[in-house]
Amino acid sequence: MGDRFLKRYSYTVIANDFMLAGKGASSIKSNLKSLGINASIIRKTAIISYEAEINIAIHSYGGKIHCDIYENKIVIICEDIGPGISDVDMAFTEGFSTATERVRELGFGAGMGLPNIKKYSDRLEIKTDSSGTKITVTVCL
Ligand SMILES: Nc1ncnc2c1ncn2[C@@H]1O[C@H](COP(=O)(O)OP(=O)(O)OP(=O)(O)O)[C@@H](O)[C@H]1O
Numbered sequence: 127m128g129d130r131f132l133k134r135y136s137y138t139v140i141a142n143d144f145m146l147a148g149k150g151a152s153s154i155k156s157n158l159k160s161l162g163i164n165a166s167i168i169r170k171t172a173i174i175s176y177e178a179e180i181n182i183a184i185h186s187y188g189g190k191i192h193c194d195i196y197e198n199k200i201v202i203i204c205e206d207i208g209p210g211i212s213d214v215d216m217a218f219t220e221g222f223s224t225a226t227e228r229v230r231e232l233g234f235g236a237g238m239g240l241p242n243i244k245k246y247s248d249r250l251e252i253k254t255d256s257s258g259t260k261i262t263v264t265v266c267l
């Protein structure tokens with residue numbers, strides 16, 4: 127199978143909107159189901175999109191997630207506006223979190239999102255600075 131591009135699903139993530147956060151990931155999940163994609167690939171993609179979506183809602187000023195389907199892979203592109211991640215190695219360390227008390231009360235802030243995104247990806251690229259963060263994650267089919 128080649129790497130021909132097939133389809134893009136996109137959604138907007140609004141900062142601090144905890145009613146909406148997670149809806150994008152679940153709509154990606156149902157779209158992938160309707161494409162007949164393998165269940166373990168759907169599970170990995172859903173975890174990656176969910177964690178990225180929550181991170182944008184909690185830690186950024188807002189952003190977008192694109193889920194690109196190719197013949198041989200799924201690429202999840204997560205882009206947000208500021209403040210960026212000042213220490214990327216630290217951010218990928220299990221248990222590290224800068225989440226506020228208020229956000230922790232909602233059940234977030236275990237410091238497991240980025241480690242899990244990495245764990246379920248076949249490839250991960252991150253670009254971050256004080257104007258925003260872009261994480262590109264590939265899951266091979
Ligand atoms: N999009 C982002 N913009 C700015 N900082 C981020 C972003 N994503 C993650 N971070 C930083 O990296 C840290 C680790 O992220 P990670 O997702 O692993 O944990 P968390 O979001 O704090 O908790 P959890 O994901 O377990 O609810 C965050 O606490 C935050 O400091």
Ligand SMILES: [Mg+2]
Pocket residue numbers: 177180181235238239240
């Ligand atoms: Mg997180």
